[in-house]
Amino acid sequence: MNKNLGKVDRTLRIIIGIVIIVFGVINNSWLGLIGVIPIFTALISWCPLYCPLKINTCSKKECDL
Secondary structure, three states: OOOOOOHHHHHHHHHHHHHHHHHHHHOOOHHHHHHHHHHHHHHHOOOOOHHHHOOOOOOHHHHOO
């Protein structure tokens, strides 16, 4: 599994994930659990939807780490 998320992409996913979770908690909704998905993909630096679309936001330097 090759990395396909760059630093900016990962940061945005974490922020969006937290916002979704907070929104779910405020509204007492289980839909807030959807926020776990972008956080998880950011932590592993890999998005399964990017593979078939051939998207890679990871720079050469970041991907080699």
